[in-house]
Amino acid sequence: MLTLYDDPISGNGYKIRLLLAFLKAPYTYRPLDILKQETRTPEFLRINPNGRIPVLILEDGTALAESNAILCYLAEGTDWLPADRLARAQVLSWMFFEQYSHEPNVATLRFWTHLPELTPAQELQKPLKKRDGEAALKLMDNRLSSKDWLVGTTPSVADIALYAYTHVAAEGGFTLGDYPAVSAWLRRMQTLPGYIGIGDLPT
Amino acid sequence: MLTLYDDPISGNGYKIRLLLAFLKAPYTYRPLDILKQETRTPEFLRINPNGRIPVLILEDGTALAESNAILCYLAEGTDWLPADRLARAQVLSWMFFEQYSHEPNVATLRFWTHLPELTPAQELQKPLKKRDGEAALKLMDNRLSSKDWLVGTTPSVADIALYAYTHVAAEGGFTLGDYPAVSAWLRRMQTLPGYIGIGDLPT
Secondary structure, three states: OOEEEEOOHHHHHHHHHHHHHHOOOOEEEEEEOOHHHHOOOOHHHHHHHOOOOEEEEEOOOEEEEEEHHHHHHHHOOOOOOOOOHHHHHHHHHHHHHHHHHHHHHHHHHHOOOOOOOOHHHHHHHHHHHHHHHHHHHHHHHHHHHOOOOOOOOOOOOHHHHHHHHOOHHHHOOHHHHHHHHHEHHHEHHOOOOOOOOOOOOOO | OOEEEOOOOOHHHHHHHHHHHHHHOOEEEEEEEEEHOOOOOHHHHHHHOOOOOOOEOOOOOOOEEEEHHHHHHOOOOOOOOOOOOOHHHHHHHHHHHHHHHHHHHHHHHHHHOOOOOHHHHHHHHHHHHHHHHHHHHHHHHHOOOOOOOOOOOOOHEEEEEEEEOOOHHHHOOOHHHHHHHHHHHHHHHOOOOOOOOOOOOOO
C-alpha cells in the first residue's frame, strides 16, 4: 500500500490526492501540520531531508519527494502521462513552469494568509508576487483560450499540477474572473470522473 | 538542425549546451541578452510567451521551453535519462528540487551581482536566499557523501541540472569548500568525455 505524507492545506499535496482519486488507487494518509513545524522534525527529515510535503512512500519503502515527480511516477503507463517523447516534454515544461513561475507567486500569497504576520521582506515581495502570479495566470489563459487541456487533447498531470493552486488562487487575492479560459478549464477539471476537492480528505 | 536560444550568462542555458556537448549533437546557437530585455521583445514572446531562455527549437519548428524539460527531451533514449520508472522519478525529483529550492537561491544571488543595484525587496531577501541556498548545497553534500551521482550509479540529467549553477555558486557568495562531497562531484563532472565549461560557446 502507498503512504502519502501531506498537509491538508497544501496544494502540492492535493495534486497527489487528486491523481490518486482519478486512478482509484488506495493509500494510507499521514497528515502533518507545516505551521507547527511537523515537517522539520528529526523523524520527518529522515524521510525527506528537504523537510517538505508531499512525500509518497512506495510499496518497497522508498520515499519519493517533489509533488510533480510523484505525479509523473504515479501517472506512468496511464492516460495522465503521454507516451510520446515530445508530448511528455511539453507536460514537463508546464510542470516546471508551475514550480518556478506559478507556485512561488500564486501559492505563496495564499500560504502567507495563514501566517500570523508577514516579515518586512515578505511585505515588500507581496506586490511583486501579485504581478508575477497574474502574469502566470494570463499565460495559462492565453494557452487555454484555444485548447481544452494544456498539452494534447486529453487531461494530463500538467493540468493537475496547475489546477491545484490555480483553483484556490482567490484565497491569495487573485481574481479568477479576469481569466475566462482558465475559469472554463477549472470547471472542466471539476467534471472529470473521480474528481475530489482540496478539502476531501481520505477517511 | 536544432536551434538553441540562450544567454551566455545563464546556467539554465548552459545545462542544454552541456548535454548537447556530451551527446555530440550539432545545433544553431542564438544568444540573447537578458539584461537588455532581449527575451521580452514581441518577437521572442511569440517563441516563448514566458519570456525566458533557454528555448530549444526542434527540427519541426516546435519551441520547447524550461531547461529541465529540454534536458529530459534530449536525454530520452540515452544513458542520461534512466528507463526505469522509479529512477526516472528520482531524476525528476532532483530536477524539481533544483528549480524550487536551489536555483531561486544559488542562481539568483549570482544573477543579482550583474544588476547595477538591488531593490529594497532584494536587499531584504539576500540573507534569506543565502541561508536557503546553503541548505540546498548541504542537502546535496549529504546525498553525494555516499554516492558518486545523484541517482543510480551513472551521471544523469539530474547531475547536469544541479551542476550548472552549483559550479559557479562562488560568484553568488557561496563557499564551495564547505561542501567537500559536492566539490568532488563537480570534479567528476568535469572529467566526463565531451565536457565543456559555461564559457565555452559554440562558434
